[in-house]
Amino acid sequence: MYNSANILKNIKLFFNKLHSNLFSIVGFYGILAITFVAVSTKWFFHAHLNPIYVASLPPAWWANGDINHILGTNHQGQDIFDYLLIGYRSTMSMTLKAVFYVVVIGGIINYLMFFVAFIRPFILFIFRFFMVVPPLLGVIVVSLLLGDDITNVLIIIGLSYAPRFIYNIHQRVIKEWNKTYITAYRLDGLSRVTILNHYILPNILPLYLTEIVSLFGSIILAMTTITFLGFANDYSRPDLGMMMYTMKDIIDTNFLAFLAPGLAVSATITLVYLFNYGLYGQRAGQ
Structure with a gap:
């Protein structure tokens, strides 16, 4: 009963904070809208890429346009709006997958760096190497050696942006570890695990989420480019x-x-940043 009440209380606090400013409102409901579009591509919009339409139709509001093809068709007779929906879903799926793996692997590495101090210099040395390698250069090399495959591309993009993500989180954890209140908990005999999980991580959560948002924006832009x-x-x-x-x-x-694809990417990144800024950015700036 206590857990249920506590969960409901946290949900209520979240929605109160969500509706406290325009940035979070626009960002949150915008994200819901684009999520609906991405998820319902097939069953709601019935989007497909079969080349069965009249080729080279202009947008619907142009001369000779067709209202059934909002953005027109290409040379192969594929509906461009359907292409946009399917491409958007694929882009979001691959970006979220890459972000998920970077965050999970980054969390494990941050734990190792926090608890096993002697491996920090070695890991940081490797990070310096990957941070100076542009994703495009890595993709070109890997494409020549291992093949031009989207899996290889996502791995290279993840390796390019993961070190910066992990390093920023690690620096914030160490900064929090050296604060006075943490020193007091250490003198009280609390273990490093307890201090990290119950005090440090909750206090750096806004930064953590901000880094994830930044990672999302970087990966979607890199992959699209x-x-x-x-x-x-x-x-x-x-x-x-x-x-x-x-x-x-x-x-x-x-x-x-x-x-249209560039506008879709820009709108997605903008909405995600607005939501993040609405929840945590204003508080951090105060």
């Missing part, structure tokens, strides 16, 4: 970068087909 340049383009699994890559051929006749 790399696939736009023609790497790891799998036509059975299109993403927004690949969509821009294929639509550049019709940019003269239908620039919205090329512009």
Whole structure:
């Protein structure tokens, strides 16, 4: 009974904080909207990439446009709006998957660095190497050696951004560890595990979430840029970068087909940052 009441109380506090400013409101409900779009691509919008329509149709509001094809069709007769929906879902899925693995692996490494002090210099040395290697350079090398595959691309992107994520969290943990209130808990005999899990991590949670948001933005931009340049383009699994890559051929006749994926990426990152700023940014700035 106590746990249920405590959970309900935390949920109520969260929603009160959620509706306390415009940034969090716009960000939260915007994220819900884009999540609905990504999840319901097939069963609600019935999106597909079968080339069965009239080729090279312009957007619906242009001359010779068709109301059934909002953004028109490409040279193969594929509906561009359906392409956008499927590409958006694929992009979000791959980005969230990469962020999840970076956060999980980063958490494990941060625990090791906190409890096993002698491995810190070795790990930090490796991080310095990966932090200076641009993701695009890594993708080019791996594509030549191991093959042009989206899995390899995501691994390289994760290796490029994970060190900065892990290093920032580690620095904040060490800074919190050296504070006076933590010293008092240490003198009281509390173990390092208890102090880390019950005091340090809750206090750095806003920074942790901010770093995750930054990681999300970096990965989605890196992946979109790399696939736009023609790497790891799998036509059975299109993403927004690949969509821009294929639509550049019709940019003269239908620039919205090329512009729409970039707008989708920009809107997604903006909404995520607004939500994060609404919940934690204003508090940190006060």
